[in-house]
Amino acid sequence: xxxxxxxxxxxxxxxxxxxxxxxxxxxxxxxxxxxxxxxxxxxxxxxxxxxxxxxxxxxxxxxxxxxxxxxxxxxxxxxxxxxxxxxxxxxxxxxxxxxxxxxxxxxxxx
Amino acid sequence: xxxxxxxxxxxxxxxxxxxxxxxxxxxxxxxxxxxxxxxxxxxxxxxxxxxxxxxxxxxxxxxxxxxxxxxxxxxxxxxxxxxxxxxxxxxxxxxxxxxxxxxxxxxxxxxxxx
Numbered sequence: 001x002x003x004x005x006x007x008x009x010x011x012x013x014x015x016x017x018x019x020x021x022x023x024x025x026x027x028x029x030x031x032x033x034x035x036x037x038x039x040x041x042x043x044x045x046x047x048x049x050x051x052x053x054x055x056x057x058x059x060x061x062x063x064x065x066x067x068x069x070x071x072x073x074x075x076x077x078x079x080x081x082x083x084x085x086x087x088x089x090x091x092x093x094x095x096x097x098x099x100x101x102x103x104x105x106x107x108x109x110x
Numbered sequence: 111x112x113x114x115x116x117x118x119x120x121x122x123x124x125x126x127x128x129x130x131x132x133x134x135x136x137x138x139x140x141x142x143x144x145x146x147x148x149x150x151x152x153x154x155x156x157x158x159x160x161x162x163x164x165x166x167x168x169x170x171x172x173x174x175x176x177x178x179x180x181x182x183x184x185x186x187x188x189x190x191x192x193x194x195x196x197x198x199x200x201x202x203x204x205x206x207x208x209x210x211x212x213x214x215x216x217x218x219x220x221x222x223x224x
Contacts (some may be wrong), residue, residue, distance in 0.1 A: 034212045043200055043215040044153070087153075089212070096141050096160040097168070098204075098213060102152040 003027060003099045004090050010105035017078045021104045023088030024070040033071045035062055036087040038103065044087055047073075078108045112136050116201050116216035123191045123223045131186040131219050133201030141204050142184035143168075143213065144176060146197040153200070159184055191223045 005024045013019045025033075033050035048055065050062040050071050061074040071090075075082055088101035117132045135142065144156040145168075155168030159178040173195060175187045184203075188195060199219045205211040 032211075036212075041198060041218075041220075043217045044213075046212045046214070049212060096158060097155065100153045 004088055004101040006086075006088050006101035006104045008102060008104060010107050012107045012109060013078050015078055015080060015108055015110055017108075018074065018076045019078055019106065020072055020074045021086055021088075021106075022070050022072050023090075023101050023104075024068075025088075025090045025099070026069070027090070027092055027099075028069065029092050030069075030090045032091045033062075033064055034089040034091075034098075035060075035071075035073050036089060038085045038087055040085075047086070075106075078106075080108050080110065082106060083108045114201055114203055114214050114216035116199075116219050118219060119217070120220045121222070123188075123221070125192060125223060127191050127223075128187065128189050129191065130188075131199055131201075131221075132183070133185065133216060134183045135201075135203040135214070136182065137203060137214065138181070139203035139205055139214075140181070142178065143202040143204075144174075144184070144186045145200045145202065146170065146195075147200060148197050156186065156199075193223050195221065196223045197221060 035047040036044040037047045038044045050064050054063040059076045063072045085103040085105050087103045089098050091098040114135045140161045143158040145153045154170045157176040159165045162181045177185045201216040202213040204213040
């Protein structure tokens with residue numbers, strides 16, 4: 001089993017839709033979690049950190065479920081500009097090496 | 111507000127040539143990383159430097175060497191380039207190991223080896 005798993009998609013949604021991605025992790029000692037956004041052949045950019053209590057940034061909501069070992073990203077009112085690959089990143093406390101998921105592709109169409 | 115700067119942005123090499131990819135960060139981060147990304151493969155860690163003066167192998171170190179020149183700079187060297195090293199290379203930095211800190215990436219070097 002891979003350490004961090006994501007559904008590769010693509011998720012095809014119309015503008016204005018709500019879409020959610022999950023990311024599962026296998027190491028129960030994982031302590032910090034992030035969502036990154038990556039546009040085609042460009043660098044990953046931090047979208048948001050994921051906190052235990054859940055957190056929201058505008059149209060984006062991230063949640064952590066430690067019992068089931070997954071994190072989620074919810075995007076409301078999707079925009080064409082949200083089309084990208086979303087990477088889940090997990091880090092074990094004290095480790096210098098984060099673990100990246102392969103990413104979930106989102107395509108928002110008119 | 112530069113963050114992580116990589117040079118060059120693009121490079122074409124012939125098989126057997128050597129070159130060094132440069133990376134510098136201005137965020138006073140201790141840890142720096144080199145990744146490669148190929149279509150459908152996701153990010154793969156080549157080497158990392160947890161702190162100034164240390165370097166360690168990642169998942170795919172063969173064919174590469176690194177130098178942590180100082181706290182700001184971390185270079186990646188291809189001694190004898192091979193077509194299999196055609197890829198997009200990303201440098202990143204962070205304070206990982208000291209709590210809930212994410213990585214910050216440079217905008218990449220697109221390397222083609224003929």
